[in-house]
Amino acid sequence: MTAEIISGTEIRKEILAEIKEDVAKMKAEGKRVPGLVTILVGESPASISYVTLKIKTANELGFKEIQENQPEDISEADLLALIDKYNNDPEIDGILVQLPLPDQIDDKKVLNAINPDKDVDAFHPVNVGRLMIGGDEAIFHPCTPAGIQEMIVRSNTETSGAEVVVVGRSNIVGKPIAMMMAQKGIGANSTVTIVHTRTKDLAAHCKRADILIVAAGVPGLVKPEWIKPGSTVIDVGVNRIGMNEKTGKAILSGDVDYDAAKEIAGKITPVPGGVGPMTIAMLMKNTLKSAQYALKNS
Numbered sequence: 265m266t267a268e269i270i271s272g273t274e275i276r277k278e279i280l281a282e283i284k285e286d287v288a289k290m291k292a293e294g295k296r297v298p299g300l301v302t303i304l305v306g307e308s309p310a311s312i313s314y315v316t317l318k319i320k321t322a323n324e325l326g327f328k329e330i331q332e333n334q335p336e337d338i339s340e341a342d343l344l345a346l347i348d349k350y351n352n353d354p355e356i357d358g359i360l361v362q363l364p365l366p367d368q369i370d371d372k373k374v375l376n377a378i379n380p381d382k383d384v385d386a387f388h389p390v391n392v393g394r395l396m397i398g399g400d401e402a403i404f405h406p407c408t409p410a411g412i413q414e415m416i417v418r419s420n421t422e423t424s425g426a427e428v429v430v431v432g433r434s435n436i437v438g439k440p441i442a443m444m445m446a447q448k449g450i451g452a453n454s455t456v457t458i459v460h461t462r463t464k465d466l467a468a469h470c471k472r473a474d475i476l477i478v479a480a481g482v483p484g485l486v487k488p489e490w491i492k493p494g495s496t497v498i499d500v501g502v503n504r505i506g507m508n509e510k511t512g513k514a515i516l517s518g519d520v521d522y523d524a525a526k527e528i529a530g531k532i533t534p535v536p537g538g539v540g541p542m543t544i545a546m547l548m549k550n551t552l553k554s555a556q557y558a559l560k561n562s
């Protein structure tokens with residue numbers, strides 16, 4: 265039987281519509297709307313295109329949105345002062361610094377200067393700690409893992425007591441999603457295993473996964489025979505495997521042999537159109553949550 269496709273493109277639409285509704289409600293109640301500032305340093309085309317997409321989405325949702333485009337040669341002190349300005353701006357709920365930053369600037373120092381309550385990317389060590397503690401402590405979850413968990417929940421996949429195997433142990437995907445799935449709560453309560461490059465028998469672990477989350481960045485790493493029949497497969501990998509000569513666009517593939525895997529799995533995410541579209545939606549959801557939290561505590 266062919267697997268049910270979990271479409272990130274469709275779930276993203278649902279989430280953005282829900283956020284839009286919440287923002288309209290805030291306006292109707294006379295409250296201020298969520299505020300997001302994007303800080304872009306330099307003119308890298310890739311960074312400009314990521315930031316443009318975030319700005320466009322924030323505008324469509326009715327957020328207050330500020331763009332800070334700074335020159336490539338900005339000093340670290342000036343960038344830190346800019347962050348401080350928005351840390352103290354009561355109308356700003358989310359501060360986004362687009363990476364990478366130029367060499368004269370220490371990325372870590374800059375990211376750690378963001379007020380954790382406005383760190384909608386959730387990479388600040390305080391937010392990593394809050395995620396580990398779980399429950400009400402964790403206001404935000406990092407966007408890609410949050411998108412993965414949302415897809416699992418919205419596809420009605422049973423997580424309580426499920427064997428979850430996470431391939432990859434990065435700070436932005438593998439480690440946080442593993443911790444989130446192991447916590448008490450909705451879309452969690454799972455028994456989690458993390459596997460990585462030093463794991464002895466990757467296949468054996470994958471084969472017992474009720475939910476297999478793959479974030480390795482290796483095209484075709486997960487073979488169809490490693491997939492438990494009827495399981496849910498979340499493919500986070502985005503790999504450029506060629507170029508479409510007609511469109512000039514990159515051909516993308518995930519870490520799972522999708523065509524064969526969809527004949528074995530119960531549910532599966534495609535690449536593209538799976539986890540990818542979820543990330544910006546979750547960033548917007550984090551900004552909304554930050555505003556709601558700030559309004560509640562003001």
Ligand code: NAD
Binds near residue numbers: 432437459502
């Ligand atoms: P990373 O390179 O930081 O980490 C990859 C992890 O996979 C490492 O922990 C490594 O141990 C493990 N790994 C690599 N090769 C392996 C192998 N052969 N066997 C077992 N484990 C192996 O990568 P990342 O930032 O976590 O991203 C992973 C993939 O997810 C990439 O393809 C990336 O493009 C994609 N990604 C997508 C989104 C999105 O769609 N929004 C967001 C983040 C990352």
